[in-house]
Amino acid sequence: MARSELRPVITLRSTAGTGFSYVTRKNRRTNPDRIVLRKFDPVVGQHVEFRETR
Secondary structure, X not given: OOOOOXXXXXXXEEOOOOOOEEEEEOOOOOOOOOXXXXXXXXXXXXXXXXXXXX
């Protein structure tokens, strides 16, 4: 299955300033803006917001 420009790989960086990040994919057609997800940061040991970086 070919890689698609419609579903690019994005990096979610922690807003806690730890430098921890997640890598995922998103659909550009349904989510054209930068996404913000609340996920677990193991460095801090709690859930924090992760913002999309480019």
